Amino acid sequence: MSEARSRLLATATRIFYAEGLHSVGVDRIVAEAKVTRATLYRHFPGKEDLVVAYLQGVSEMERAGVGNILAGHPPAAEALRAVAEWIAESIQSAHFRGCAFLNAAAEYPDPGHPVHQAVLTHREWFLRTVTELFARVGSSAPEPAGRHFVMLRDGAMASGCLTDPAEAGDTFRQGVDGILRHRLGSGASP
Structure with missing residues (x-):
C-alpha cells in the first residue's frame, strides 16, 4: 500500500x-x-469507495482481534466470553462512538448499496464465527444463540453511546454469560 x-x-x-x-x-x-x-x-x-475501504479496514481489525482470541485454541465457551470481554472493553474505551458498521448502515440504508453490502459482509462473518463457537461448545441451537449474541452486542454498542459505557459493557458481559448458561446448560463452565 x-x-x-x-x-x-x-x-x-x-x-x-x-x-x-x-x-x-x-x-x-x-x-x-x-x-x-x-x-x-x-x-x-469516489468517496463511497473510500468509505467501503474504511469499513473493510475496520473489519480486518475486528477479524484480527477475534483471531488473536481464537489463536490460543481456548475451549469454545471461554472463547465466547473472551470475545464478549474484548467487545465490552472497546465499548468502554475513551473515544468510543458506537459500532462503525451500525453507524454506516444507518447512513446507507439501501441493502444494495456497496457500503451497506460491506456492512452485511462483516456482520455475516461475525455471526458465522460466534455461531460456530456455540456449535463447538455443544449448543443444541447454535444459530439462535449466535443471533442472540449479535443482538446483545448491537444493543451494547448503542447503549454504550447513549448511557454509561461501563454499565453497557458490564451488562453485555452478563448477557453473554446468561446465553451460555441458558443455551448450553451443563455444557458451559460458569
Whole structure:
C-alpha cells in the first residue's frame, strides 16, 4: 500500500468514525491527509469507495482481534466470553462512538448499496464465527444463540453511546454469560 493511500485511509478512518460518513467531505479528507484530490481519486474512484475501504479496514481489525482470541485454541465457551470481554472493553474505551458498521448502515440504508453490502459482509462473518463457537461448545441451537449474541452486542454498542459505557459493557458481559448458561446448560463452565 502506498504511503498516500495509507494516509488517506488513516485520515478517513479517524474522521468517519468520529463524525459520520455523510458529514465529512472529500476536501476535508484531502486537506487532513495532505494529499491532492488527484491522489485521492487515483486510489479511490469516489468517496463511497473510500468509505467501503474504511469499513473493510475496520473489519480486518475486528477479524484480527477475534483471531488473536481464537489463536490460543481456548475451549469454545471461554472463547465466547473472551470475545464478549474484548467487545465490552472497546465499548468502554475513551473515544468510543458506537459500532462503525451500525453507524454506516444507518447512513446507507439501501441493502444494495456497496457500503451497506460491506456492512452485511462483516456482520455475516461475525455471526458465522460466534455461531460456530456455540456449535463447538455443544449448543443444541447454535444459530439462535449466535443471533442472540449479535443482538446483545448491537444493543451494547448503542447503549454504550447513549448511557454509561461501563454499565453497557458490564451488562453485555452478563448477557453473554446468561446465553451460555441458558443455551448450553451443563455444557458451559460458569
